[in-house]
Amino acid sequence: MTDQSRPRVRFAPSPTGFLHVGGLRTALYNYLFARKTQGTFILRIEDTDRSRYVEGAVENLIATLAWSGLEFDEGPGKGGGSGPYIQSERLDIYRRHVDDLLAKKHAYHCFCTSDRLDEMRKQQEKMRIAPKYDRQCLRLPVGEVSGRLADGAQSVVRMRIPESATITIRDIIRGDVEFQSDRVDDQVLLKSDGYPTYHLANVVDDRLMGITHVIRGEEWLSSTPKHVLLYQFFGWDPPQFAHLPLLLNADRSKLSKRQGDVAVEDYRSAGYLPEGLVNFVALLGWNPGDEREIFSLAELVNEFSLERVGKAGAIFNVEKLKWVNQQHLRRLDAGVIVEKVKPILSRAGIAWGDDAYLRRVIGAMRDRLTSFDDFTSFALYFFSDPATYDEAAKKKNWSAESPAHLGALASKLEGDPDFSEGSLEGVVKAVAVEFTVSPGKIIHAVRLALSGMAIGPGLYELMTVLGRDTVLRRLRKASESLR
RNA sequence: GGCGCUAUCGUCUAACGGUUAGGACGUAGCCCUCUCAAGGCUGAAAUACGGGUUCGAUUCCCGUUAGCGCUACCA
Numbered sequence: 001m002t003d004q005s006r007p008r009v010r011f012a013p014s015p016t017g018f019l020h021v022g023g024l025r026t027a028l029y030n031y032l033f034a035r036k037t038q039g040t041f042i043l044r045i046e047d048t049d050r051s052r053y054v055e056g057a058v059e060n061l062i063a064t065l066a067w068s069g070l071e072f073d074e075g076p077g078k079g080g081g082s083g084p085y086i087q088s089e090r091l092d093i094y095r096r097h098v099d100d101l102l103a104k105k106h107a108y109h110c111f112c113t114s115d116r117l118d119e120m121r122k123q124q125e126k127m128r129i130a131p132k133y134d135r136q137c138l139r140l141p142v143g144e145v146s147g148r149l150a151d152g153a154q155s156v157v158r159m160r161i162p163e164s165a166t167i168t169i170r171d172i173i174r175g176d177v178e179f180q181s182d183r184v185d186d187q188v189l190l191k192s193d194g195y196p197t198y199h200l201a202n203v204v205d206d207r208l209m210g211i212t213h214v215i216r217g218e219e220w221l222s223s224t225p226k227h228v229l230l231y232q233f234f235g236w237d238p239p240q241f242a243h244l245p246l247l248l249n250a251d252r253s254k255l256s257k258r259q260g261d262v263a264v265e266d267y268r269s270a271g272y273l274p275e276g277l278v279n280f281v282a283l284l285g286w287n288p289g290d291e292r293e294i295f296s297l298a299e300l301v302n303e304f305s306l307e308r309v310g311k312a313g314a315i316f317n318v319e320k321l322k323w324v325n326q327q328h329l330r331r332l333d334a335g336v337i338v339e340k341v342k343p344i345l346s347r348a349g350i351a352w353g354d355d356a357y358l359r360r361v362i363g364a365m366r367d368r369l370t371s372f373d374d375f376t377s378f379a380l381y382f383f384s385d386p387a388t389y390d391e392a393a394k395k396k397n398w399s400a401e402s403p404a405h406l407g408a409l410a411s412k413l414e415g416d417p418d419f420s421e422g423s424l425e426g427v428v429k430a431v432a433v434e435f436t437v438s439p440g441k442i443i444h445a446v447r448l449a450l451s452g453m454a455i456g457p458g459l460y461e462l463m464t465v466l467g468r469d470t471v472l473r474r475l476r477k478a479s480e481s482l483r
Numbered sequence: 484g485g486c487g488c489u490a491u492c493g494u495c496u497a498a499c500g501g502u503u504a505g506g507a508c509g510u511a512g513c514c515c516u517c518u519c520a521a522g523g524c525u526g527a528a529a530u531a532c533g534g535g536u537u538c539g540a541u542u543c544c545c546g547u548u549a550g551c552g553c554u555a556c557c558a
Contacts, residue, residue: 014558049557114556121555130485131554156556174488183486183554191556198558222487222553245489252550280495283507287496291506310496313551317494320508330521367521378519397518428517443517455519 007039007212011065011072012202014046015057018263019064021316022217022247022255025281029244030215031070032282032304042209043075045086046202048195058086064264068274069297074209082209087201094196097204097234098157098189106233107189109145109155110137133158133186157190159199159230167225172213172242172306179225187226199223203230206239215242215306218313219254242306245285246313255316267321271344271372273332276325283324284314294327322370329369337362341372348376350383360465364457378453382465385474386452389482393454397444403479405435405442406449410475419468421460428459449478 011027013019019027034041043065045058058076065072074080084090101107110133112120121131137145138160149155165181189200196204206214221243231238247255255262261270267277279295287310288295288303295303329337338358345352352358361382368374389398409431416423428446432439443459450471456462463471 012558016558046558052557110556117555125484128484154556158556177487179486185554188556193556195556197556202558217552218488219552219558243488246551248551250494254551283495285495289497291497293495293507312489314496315494317508320495323508326521365520368519393518438517440517447518453519457519459517 007034007037008042008210009034009039009213009215010042010044010206010209010211011070012044012046012205012216013061014049014052015054015061016049016052017054017057018265019061020255020262021264021267021277021281022262024064024068024070024264024277025247025284026215026217026244027065027070028068028278028282028300029286029304029306029309031072032301033213033215033306034073035301036304039212040073041070042080042082042211043072043078043085044205044209045076046198047086047088048191048198048201050193050195060265064268067268068264068278070278087196087205090201090205091194091196093208094190094201094204095194098196098200101159101189101233102157104233105160107157107159108138109140109149110158110186110188111140111148111153111155112137130183131185135186138186154192156188156192158186159189159226159233161186161226161229167228169221169224169228169241171221172240173245173309173311174221174243177221177224181225181229184225184229187223199226199230203227203234207231207234207236211239213240213242213306215244218243218246242309244309245311247284248313248315250315252313252315260316260318271374272321272325273328273340273371276328276371277321279328280321280324284316285310294324294331326370329371330366334359334362334366337366341375344372344375345383350376350380352383357465364461364465368457378455381451381453381456385470385477386450389448389452389478390454393448393452394482397448397454398482399441399445401435401437402445402482405431405437405445406475406479408434409442409446410472410479413468413472413475419464421464424460424463446475449482450474 009030011023011030013023013027031041033039043062045061047053047058062077072078074082075085098107102109112133117133120134124131137158161181161184163182167179167181167184169177169179171177187199188197190196205211224241224243228238249255249260261267264277268274275296278297279300282295282300283293286304286308289308338355341358341362342352352361361379365375365379365382409428412427412431413419413424416427428442429439432442444454447456447459447462448454450462450466457465466474
């Protein structure tokens with residue numbers, strides 16, 4: 001039994017590849033709306049285009065949604081009272097509804113070949129009129145239609161758009177939007193392969209699954225009049241619509257591949273936190289009405305409302321994503337980070353010793369991280385001796401006297417019993433005094449010897465994390481090889 | 484081309500007729516400092532344009548321009 005008073009929403013992706021960040025945002029808003037209103041969030045797979053189907057895409061979609069923390073209530077593998085939730089398993093349902101439309105004369109068979117349709121469109125383009133099916137098959141005598149059908153001729157079913165009607169869409173985000181039916185094409189509802197098109201399947205499923213609010217991307221706004229008409233044909237009340245602004249590339253075109261990463265998967269493997277990505281994406285087109293920007297998923301649920309969703313497209317700005325991710329990273333417990341970093345290190349072929357050591361490395365590095373990827377780029381020296389030394393740093397921080405300084409430091413360190421940040425500072429300063437140079441001179445050379453770089457945590461912290469053996473080994477190695 | 488949507492700092496956005504047009508990312512400078520971060524302070528930076536309506540327009544209306552979306556037997 002479904003509770004009629006509670007909203008039901010769905011995320012209805014097409015399994016044609018990886019989950020897109022735009023798709024994630026659409027899924028997120030549906031999820032937030034459902035949770036906020038104590039409604040139901042449904043996942044439905046729209047796989048009616050056999051030619052674009054990608055093997056494993058459904059599993060990937062579900063796994064990525066799970067990683068993102070967007071748990072659905074009904075859907076493939078989860079069950080629910082309105083299944084099946086995969087459109088290719090609902091073909092008979094669509095067939096029945098098409099027959100109903102045919103019987104009511106709201107739809108008709110069309111035998112036109114794609115060659116003829118192409119030719120027709122070319123002519124229309126030449127005459128500079130809107131490309132639209134010319135209804136040749138609508139004028140076919142009934143007998144001829146049934147005859148050709150009986151002969152097994154290839155055909156599709158088109159919806160019959162009424163003439164001179166005004167179709168008004170009530171959109172929660174955009175207000176009322178009007179369309180003239182004369183501009184609307186007689187959309188194909190059932191393809192010649194027996195599969196429905198998006199328009200038919202979407203309307204039928206939304207109705208049968210009790211969807212109350214259709215929250216989807218703005219690219220659907222133009223075809224919504226067709227959907228509204230279908231609801232009328234069937235004698236159904238349409239759901240509420242909310243068309244979300246698009247996510248854009250830096251050049252303001254619709255967010256696409258080729259201009260950077262668009263798959264959620266890409267950000268996942270780049271070491272971003274799901275809560276960081278989700279938080280960032282939530283802010284693309286929605287804001288809480290005050291100046292807070294960092295939210296957990298639960299906090300987003302609490303704050304969300306469709307009324308605060310904007311209308312203009314938003315550019316996906318990776319710089320801001322890094323900052324948002326960093327904010328989440330800093331709120332995480334070090335133990336949690338340890339577990340999240342391990343798989344990333346293993347994948348990069350980096351051995352980290354034991355968990356306690358990794359935890360200390362994270363303690364030293366956490367304020368410097370924007371994503372876990374940073375570990376594999378500028379924290380490698382925690383896991384193996386530097387193979388090379390940064391040239392610019394060498395030029396700036398290494399001098400002819402440095403080997404002598406490091407040598408003196410090394411022998412003093414051998415005799416330092418506690419090797420603590422406090423004692424190390426004393427030892428380094430003592431060396432500086434001994435050679436009458438500034439402590440900075442020693443510090444910078446030591447950092448270079450230990451890390452191969454000029455940046456990183458405070459030197460004494462770095463030394464205690466690395467430990468006496470490693471520090472001594474690297475000091476000697478640098479004294480010999482650096483010149 | 485047609486139809487539709489949209490328009491505040493470079494970017495994400497706030498201001499639902501009256502504000503020195505606010506915040507955040509980024510950016511510039513300063514402070515802190517052994518470096519890099521983090522943190523603190525300061526600065527530069529926007530209402531696309533033109534008409535209305537109004538005592539008063541970022542805000543309402545119209546037009547222009549620009550961008551985007553749709554215009555498939557793809558979703």
